[in-house]
Amino acid sequence: MTTDAPSSTSDSPWPVRVVSQKIGAWIGKLGWIWVDGQVAQITRRPGTNTVFLTLRDPSADLSLTVTTNRDVVDLGAPGLSDGARIVVHARPEFYAARGSLSLRADEIRQVGLGELLARLEQLKKLLAAEGLFDRARKRRLPFLPSKVGLITGRASAAERDVLTNARRRWPTVDFRVINVAVQGTSAVPQIIDALAVLDRDETVEVIVLARGGGSTEDLLPFSDEALCRAVFACRTPVVSAVGHETDVPLVDFVADVRASTPTDAAKRVVPDLADEFRLIGQAKQRLDRAMSGLLDREQHRLDAIRSRPVFARPLTMVEHRASDVTQLRDRATRNLNHRLDRASTELEHTLARLRTLSPLATLERGYAIVQRPDGAVVRAAADVTPGDEVRVRVASSSFTATVSGTVSGNSEG
Structure with missing residues (x-):
């Protein structure tokens, strides 16, 4: 990068006047500009036409000094006072003697209400x-x-x-x-x-x-x-x-x-504390009414439940069930007795038939059963021989006998 002027070094520093000149030259390049601001202070010195304004940025803690002629102020913003909003046409200047920056204005316009709006x-x-x-x-x-x-x-x-x-x-x-x-x-x-x-x-x-x-x-x-x-x-x-x-x-x-x-x-x-107390009171009243209504409904429901026969006389249901149980028990007893009686009758009839068919009944009529020693029943005279011992069974007991002889056919001997 090349420059028109030699660079400043520690061995060859610039004098203050050179720095001031260069600052002034750079600031002068900005040229004429329009600046918007608010008048923080206006100073009119007696015996001179120069007017000094302090122009402040409304949105920041920044300000610049504006120097102008009294005629410029009277022509563009007559009656200018502190706090007024203005637009100035000015050129920035660096005052080397004091090392300060200011604006030299050649035109000032006060911003009217219509323009502000x-x-x-x-x-x-x-x-x-x-x-x-x-x-x-x-x-x-x-x-x-x-x-x-x-x-x-x-x-x-x-x-x-x-x-x-x-x-x-x-x-x-x-x-x-x-x-x-x-x-x-x-x-x-x-x-x-x-x-x-x-x-x-x-x-x-x-x-x-x-x-x-x-x-x-x-x-x-x-x-x-x-x-x-x-x-x-x-x-x-x-x-x-x-x-x-x-x-x-x-x-x-x-x-x-x-x-x-x-x-x-x-x-x-x-x-509002009073309103909040009032709202709390209203809420409490609504809650009381709601709770009272709920309790009344539940009490009515309980009363309706208690009025039912099963709750009014709880033993009624037990009594009905006890009566049913008694009837069922009696019916079961009658049924069982009937079945037992019928079974007893049938058993007696069966016993009678058994007795009728039993050999004991035949023996009771005077008959006897003759058995050989081996237990075989003697059915014919040929089943024994004289001298054989046999067992003779009658109705109430039995005894042994010796065969002395046999008789064939139907003859009695």
């Missing part, structure tokens, strides 16, 4: 297109926050309204209040810093951004792009309570909840 409308469309107004990302406020962060002006009516109304609704509510400038050149940086402090505080569950009413110009800080983006980036839900009900700065669209007034913000961040 047009710029705000363009910014509103831009932020809406980026999703900063999206309802889907808005968070619900906690029912009863442990601590509420409040950003507002020092000893302002807005601070008094929020604190008084919130403590009237819930006496033990805890606040962390940060007082900031709510209008002017330092408002936006201070509010952004306060938001960052409260957002880092883990005990703060909701942040209220409050300011009383004012003109459109007074409320401009709450439509600043940097502030809107800071509110959007907060992890803690933010409530915007800026101006009156008809005032709608851009921060209202970005905040999670928009309150019409600081008093309305107090009503939104904490519940």
Whole structure:
């Protein structure tokens, strides 16, 4: 890389004048530019036509000095005062004697209300297109926050309204209040810093951004792009309570909840203790009625159950069953006796038949059974020979006999 001038080294350093000249040369290359800002201070020195302005960035803690001619100010922005929004046509200059940077302006235009509103409308469309107004990302406020962060002006009516109304609704509510400038050149940086402090505080569950009413110009800080983006980036839900009900700065669209007034913000961040007691009383009454109704229905059901015969006279069922058991037992007894009687009769008949067919019955009529010693029954005279011993069985006993002789045929012997 080549340069037109020799490089500075430790052996050959540049003098301060050379550095100042080079800085001035580089700054001079920027040329004439249009700069937008807010007048933080205006100084008109007596006996000279030179006017000094301190031009501040509304969204940052940055400022530049603007030097111009009194005629330029009177022509482009007559009646210019601190806090006014202007556009200057200027050229940056480096003043080597003091090592300072300033802008030399040859034209100043004061931004009118119409132009400001047009710029705000363009910014509103831009932020809406980026999703900063999206309802889907808005968070619900906690029912009863442990601590509420409040950003507002020092000893302002807005601070008094929020604190008084919130403590009237819930006496033990805890606040962390940060007082900031709510209008002017330092408002936006201070509010952004306060938001960052409260957002880092883990005990703060909701942040209220409050300011009383004012003109459109007074409320401009709450439509600043940097502030809107800071509110959007907060992890803690933010409530915007800026101006009156008809005032709608851009921060209202970005905040999670928009309150019409600081008093309305107090009503939104904490519940009303009296209302909660009333709701608890109503809930208790509904619960009592529900429990009474339930108990009455169950008592009626129990009464209906107890009125049934089986519960009114529990022994009735047992008595019926006992009667059934007795009848069944009697019937079983009769059936068994009948069967026993019939079996006894049949047994007697069988016994009679057996007796009739039994050899004993024949023996009782005078007959006898003759058996040889081997037990064989003598059926014919030829079955024995004289001298044989036989056993003679009669009805009640038996005896032995010796065969003396035999008689053949049917002759009696």
